[in-house]
Amino acid sequence: MAHSHDMRFQTTPDGRRGGTGRSGFTILEILLATVLMSIMMVVVFLSFNAVSTAWRKSSELADKLQHSDYALSQVISGLRSAYYPTTGSKSGEYGFMLMDNGDGTEAADRIRWTKLGTAIVGGSSSLAQTPHTVEIWTEQPSGDMPGGLMARAWRGELQTDDFDPDDEEQVKPYMLVDGIQGFNCRVLDESQPFKNDGTPNWQDHWNASNTLPRAVELTFTLAPTEKGDTPAEIRRYVNIPLWDISQNPVAAGSDNGKNARRPGSGGTGAGTGTGGGNGGRNGGGSSGRNVPGGGTVAPGGGRPVQGQPPPPL
Numbered sequence: 001m002a003h004s005h006d007m008r009f010q011t012t013p014d015g016r017r018g019g020t021g022r023s024g025f026t027i028l029e030i031l032l033a034t035v036l037m038s039i040m041m042v043v044v045f046l047s048f049n050a051v052s053t054a055w056r057k058s059s060e061l062a063d064k065l066q067h068s069d070y071a072l073s074q075v076i077s078g079l080r081s082a083y084y085p086t087t088g089s090k091s092g093e094y095g096f097m098l099m100d101n102g103d104g105t106e107a108a109d110r111i112r113w114t115k116l117g118t119a120i121v122g123g124s125s126s127l128a129q130t131p132h133t134v135e136i137w138t139e140q141p142s143g144d145m146p147g148g149l150m151a152r153a154w155r156g157e158l159q160t161d162d163f164d165p166d167d168e169e170q171v172k173p174y175m176l177v178d179g180i181q182g183f184n185c186r187v188l189d190e191s192q193p194f195k196n197d198g199t200p201n202w203q204d205h206w207n208a209s210n211t212l213p214r215a216v217e218l219t220f221t222l223a224p225t226e227k228g229d230t231p232a233e234i235r236r237y238v239n240i241p242l243w244d245i246s247q248n249p250v251a252a253g254s255d256n257g258k259n260a261r262r263p264g265s266g267g268t269g270a271g272t273g274t275g276g277g278n279g280g281r282n283g284g285g286s287s288g289r290n291v292p293g294g295g296t297v298a299p300g301g302g303r304p305v306q307g308q309p310p311p312p313l
Helices: 027-080 243-247
Strands: 097-099 110-115 132-139 148-154 174-178 180-188 215-222 232-239
Touching: 027 110, 027 148, 027 174, 027 215, 027 232, 132 180, 148 180
Parallel strands: none
Antiparallel strands: 097 110, 110 132, 132 148, 148 174, 180 215, 215 232
């Protein structure tokens, strides 16, 4: 029996029969598909790399902010715990010193004051139980040192004649936190703390080094996570409770000395817009206005009266 084969042919446009109906990829099509696949892989890789880099930078910045925030809270607590004796006279030994060294992200200011408590020095330090002087500044990276916010602390009383607080061999510096490349400090002007429009009159210099300023503005610049990135800034405002006692000293035994107090015992919250300290009855003196602006605080503390300009000094 003869077998017939059913062959199906595809007719070409010119009428000829050619091959079966099966067809494959040409070399051009394969090359084009390969190029498109390569482009897609490059785009996916670049996108993943950008997301990964952004995540890493965000994590590093968050870590820096966490460590820096703790150190800055120590500085702020130390300023609120500023100590000034009620001897009835001004004393340069217990005043506030500001050494201005530039502005902006490259600022390298240095401040010094006398305080009480564990802030900056730690609870295990013997200095925490007595008045002691602290100094804060920044150092740039050098060699194996990463650079950051530095501190020194010493007791001003009961020292030997050859004691020199500026000698780093006698008073060792230590790092509060690394990664801070700039520090700028401004203070409220002593004679005119507020401008005519009620805004704070911040100054880069403090000439009355035998007194305490009413408030300070602290700006810390964090080192960028990568070279070429924009440095981040952290700004804090701090009211100093004992500013009035230092600028208008009274003797502890006088009638006007009844409001003389230890740091943190008057007002209703330094640096939060409601006076200076943590009490309410024995406030920080007259004209204890809110800093940095936006209301007034009655003499001796109390809540700010929103919407009213500060009363004249």
